[in-house]
Amino acid sequence: MLCPFFSFGVTDNLIPTTVNISSILGEDEIQERVFSEPILEELVPRYTKVLLGGLKEEVKTDLIKKYLPPENFKVIVPPVINPEVKVAVQENTLKRDARLSNLQGQVAAVISILIKFTSKLAKESGEENIKHIETTNDALRLLCDVFYHESVSRRELLLLNLNKDLKETLKNTTISEYLFGKELETTIEAAKKLEKSGEQLKIKKYKPSFSTMATTSKQGNFRRPFAKGVQQMESSYQQQRREETPSLNDSVESLSQQQQCLDVTQFLEWIYGQIKLDKNEKIMSMVRCSGMLIRLTRPVTNEEDPKKGVQAPIKADRAVT
Numbered sequence: 001m002l003c004p005f006f007s008f009g010v011t012d013n014l015i016p017t018t019v020n021i022s023s024i025l026g027e028d029e030i031q032e033r034v035f036s037e038p039i040l041e042e043l044v045p046r047y048t049k050v051l052l053g054g055l056k057e058e059v060k061t062d063l064i065k066k067y068l069p070p071e072n073f074k075v076i077v078p079p080v081i082n083p084e085v086k087v088a089v090q091e092n093t094l095k096r097d098a099r100l101s102n103l104q105g106q107v108a109a110v111i112s113i114l115i116k117f118t119s120k121l122a123k124e125s126g127e128e129n130i131k132h133i134e135t136t137n138d139a140l141r142l143l144c145d146v147f148y149h150e151s152v153s154r155r156e157l158l159l160l161n162l163n164k165d166l167k168e169t170l171k172n173t174t175i176s177e178y179l180f181g182k183e184l185e186t187t188i189e190a191a192k193k194l195e196k197s198g199e200q201l202k203i204k205k206y207k208p209s210f211s212t213m214a215t216t217s218k219q220g221n222f223r224r225p226f227a228k229g230v231q232q233m234e235s236s237y238q239q240q241r242r243e244e245t246p247s248l249n250d251s252v253e254s255l256s257q258q259q260q261c262l263d264v265t266q267f268l269e270w271i272y273g274q275i276k277l278d279k280n281e282k283i284m285s286m287v288r289c290s291g292m293l294i295r296l297t298r299p300v301t302n303e304e305d306p307k308k309g310v311q312a313p314i315k316a317d318r319a320v321t
Contacts, residue, residue, distance in 0.1 A: 064105055067112045076111050077178055078104040079151055082184045089161045097154055104150045111143050151175050166191065271307070 078101045118136040121129045171190040173181035
């Protein structure tokens with residue numbers, strides 16, 4: 001079946017003629033850069049050379065000195081580092097800030113030139129001057145914004161090398177002739193006092209009475225240690241139990257004085273009773289079928305067994321009937 005939109009004999013036209021391809025793909029977002037009206041042609045190579053190669057250092061220094069900030073507009077002087085910050089950062093950080101401060105000084109010189117020119121135009125009357133004032137005012141606003149963000153960038157770079165606990169306090173300071181505002185030492189002390197007061201007002205969380213309780217989790221073959229307090233309690237309980245319960249040897253000696261032999265079943269029942277454990281019925285059933293007897297012997301004293309020199313242990317010998 002032939003496709004109604006394509007002609008198969010032609011290879012250079014694969015888009016249907018009835019479809020608007022622009023509506024499918026959308027408009028091209030790449031816009032051509034727009035420029036303003038051209039300037040005097042003789043000025044182009046002069047400033048292009050400076051844009052691509054920069055000024056010589058001595059020329060730049062002379063120009064900055066030529067256009068100093070106005071007496072009543074000292075705010076365009078690049079702010080300096082606070083003494084407290086200066087002693088807290090490394091030498092490389094100070095050198096980097098000095099380079100940024102010099103660039104900021106160039107921007108300040110341009111602001112000084114334009115603002116003096118704008119002030120002169122404002123003193124003179126005329127419709128033409130108003131148009132020039134509007135132009136210089138736009139340039140000044142953009143340059144003042146660049147000057148401000150240069151100060152912000154310098155602060156952020158310095159904050160990377162300062163105490164992180166005071167970062168928010170330093171960021172909230174107002175830029176003046178100093179990067180972090182006036183009386184920074186007082187601001188830092190006030191922030192520390194405020195933090196201390198906040199800690200005192202916080203509700204303290206409950207802590208368990210056993211401060212050394214084990215907190216490590218049991219993973220694999222790792223054995224969680226008992227807390228010191230728990231160990232002491234367990235040790236005290238075991239000691240008390242030993243004092244209350246007679247030893248098995250003492251019990252066997254007492255029993256041996258009463259009987260010479262016992263059926264194994266009777267002996268196990270007696271043992272279970274002494275150590276206060278529940279009977280294991282499977283073991284008891286096996287013992288009943290064995291028909292064995294236990295012969296009880298008293299402990300041998302040092303006099304009876306002088307070769308060993310120590311008291312012999314109590315024995316429970318097995319005898320098969």
